[in-house]
Amino acid sequence: MDSPDNLVEGLVLKAYGGFYYVHDGKTQWECSLRGRLRHEKQQVLAGDRVQLRPGSEHTGVVEKVLPRRSLLKRPAVANVDQAVIVFSLREPDPSPGLLERFLITAKLNFIEPLICFNKVDLTREAQIELVSRYQRAYPVFVTSARTGEGVDRLRESLAGKISVFAGPSGVGKSSILNILIPGVGLRTGEVSAKLKGGRHTTRHVQLISLPSGGFVADTPGFTSLDLPDIKPEELPGFFPEMEEYNHECYFSGCLHFKEPGCAVRKAVEAGRIGEARYRQYVEFLEELMDRRRY
Structure with a gap:
């Protein structure tokens, strides 16, 4: 049996076709899964911290999956920070209703939500009030992917963390990623497909290293419009500004x-x-109460 001294700890960037691409901070390893773990049906996801036994030419075998801090199920990504x-x-x-559903989904998965309002260059006064409303309860970033305004501040918040990007189509999510990952050079709409090597599936999420540190995953699967299945009495906990009055x-x-x-x-x-x-x-409360009736 390998001693811990012989094992290398790293982060799984991608799981694809029975292989796991693990980065240890310096080197990327192409790994298979130890037979015992396959027999135990151990799931290994992008974002997992693992211990691997090095082989030749940057190949290895995953010997152990370390405990997860969080798990996003759709798409499946482990240890997401925000x-x-x-x-x-x-x-x-x-x-606002759709935004609230995203916020609740994030908190339900023990993931810290950050709000990015893009296209500030097109803003009218009514939208500024919306920004102020959410600044009372959440970290809020106001950006323009067209001019680059606010993106540096957003980049700073991603350093050293695993972040997922979520949101409806057409909001400029891919354009922001193009700025955050210099040299990618992709046209809007192509980021998700090309960074993941093809059509998105929940098993093929890939973490992309940011030059400023940290990793990011563009996750089109994290777009559910349904209110999560929670009890009505749990709902106040998803509205931070209410907690101090409970x-x-x-x-x-x-x-x-x-x-x-x-x-x-x-x-x-x-x-x-x-x-x-x-x-x-x-x-939302009335929606949850109606569910309970039926």
Whole structure:
């Protein structure tokens, strides 16, 4: 048996066709999976930290998969630190309801959400109010892939972390990735296919190394429009600005809906919580309550 001293620890960049491409910080290894792990049906995903036994000419065998910090299931990526949720401020106009669904999905998977509002060069005053609304609760980046505005600040937030990019089509996600990965030289719309070597599937996600440090995955599979399957009483935990008022509500377990003595509703009336955000919360709550009835 190999001692730990003989093993190399690294990050799985891609799993494809029974091979695992692992980077140890200096070298990339093409690895197969130890027979014992195959017999145990051990799943190895992009983002996994593994220990490998080196072979010849940068080949190796994965001997152990280290415990995961997080797991995104669709698409399957391990140990993701944060999700960069990209929406455009215009063309197409942002959908707050869809954005909230992305935020809830990220938090449900124990992934820190960052919001990137792109196309700031096309912005009108109404969209600026939307940006301010989310800045109260989340890290928000305002960018223009056309002019490069704000991209450096976004790049700094990616250093040293594994990040996934998510968002609807047409918002400039691929254009931002072109800026973040100098020299890629791909036309908009081609990034997902060419960085992954073909048509996207949940098994072929590839992590791309950023020059400034860290890794990024463009993940078109992370676009579900369905509200995650959570209980109504869990929903307040996905709205950070409400959490500080929970203990002030008259009823323990207050849903912040129609209960008397609700501190959250009082905060909305006082302008301390955005009314539009609260309306979105109520819409989701009613959707979850309807599910429970059926």
